[in-house]
Amino acid sequence: MDRPGSGSPPGSRPDAEEHERIDELLAGYALRSLTGEDAAEADRVLSHHVPDCPRCRETLLALSDTVADLALAVEPIEPPETLLPRLHRELEPRGARPAVGRWAGVAAGAAVVLIAGGIAISQGLRAGDLKSQNDLFAQALRYAQRPNADNARLVGAGATDPAPVSEVAAPDVDYFFLIGSDVPPAPSGQAYGIWLSNGVETLFAGTFVPGPEVTVVKVPFDRSRFDRVLITLEVEGTVPTQPGEAVWEAAA
């Protein structure tokens, strides 16, 4: 019979046997122990079947909860005392954090608007958000005026297509900006993820939520650890632990 997520016609319902197979797949997924075709099949099931199947949604939730509880079987250990201060140093103010969906509403020609000393209150933005957005965009403008700042357009992963996102970086600064212009929305059920990479390890740096016209994101990073930035497609509403499909990339 058709397998959910692997080409089954929309609206077709898996039988009990097929659901048992999906249960096993979801168990492996919850444990992060799938590879190869099983992992690809799980992705398909999660994208095309689970969202519309109450039974499987409930099963996935129950399996995920159970797997998470396994962490409690291990003796807790206090982390080194240096870890929290290290985190504190990297907690950028919320208004400047990389996930700046609220930034998305900056009106067309934001630079012009800023120069004019105001900003259009549109796209449902709150006044408090607007101030931080103004501040952030002003930061980006000042940053771009540094003598050693470099403005480069990202390219399509594995291709030379120019991306609708540019990066403004400077070699002596531990953050950079991503500036998107008319970035298309991510496909349904997906979101753009920002990743830092050094070719060996990757670190999720937040989400890139494009607005209707201009989107600006400030990305703090450890320059000694990472040298590339990727924008990927991730499952919406999750914090991914490994990069999804790369869409655009550039040296950081």
Add this chain to the structure above:
Amino acid sequence: MVASGAKTMRDSDREDLQLHRRLVAGDRGAFDELYRRYSPTAYGIAYRLTGQQLLAQDVVHDAFLALWRAPEAFDATRGAFRSFFLSLVHHRAVDTIRREERIRARQDRAANLEPAAGEDPSERVVDDDFVARRRSEVRDALADLSAEQRQVLEMAYFAGKTQVRIAEELGIPLGTVKTRTFAALRKLRRALETED
């Protein structure tokens, strides 16, 4: 260690939700409180999987930083914050050890739940009463699994091994690994549900 008649899971989950709301608003105090609540468990599991303090620190660091940067990724309709965050830590730890194949040799000890040699479980770690109770319940539920079920679960969760690798190491069909894994999780779930 376990206080009786104290906080329930619902109380604990509700407090987590309140802390998460404050976190979304950029409240660093909420971040610190979530760190206090979850860093020992997160570090414990990260150290168990990676076998290295520095890697474990990176796992916990990256998980908390991701939480700060994308708190909206937690959706309360999809489960408890505890589940969300501990899954995040576990996934990152699994990714780390798969990247760091050279530390595989240290994973032999990960197949049991005893503290690693030289590891100080730390008397300073004082769980919230609910968490302490839950730890006991999870360990009891694990102990009640059949040896075969517990084996595949421990290899997958505590050693971060893929199902294909588990099948190879145990010399059993991949389908058997899948069946045992689901059966183990279902039995655990039922045991823990009755404890909720």
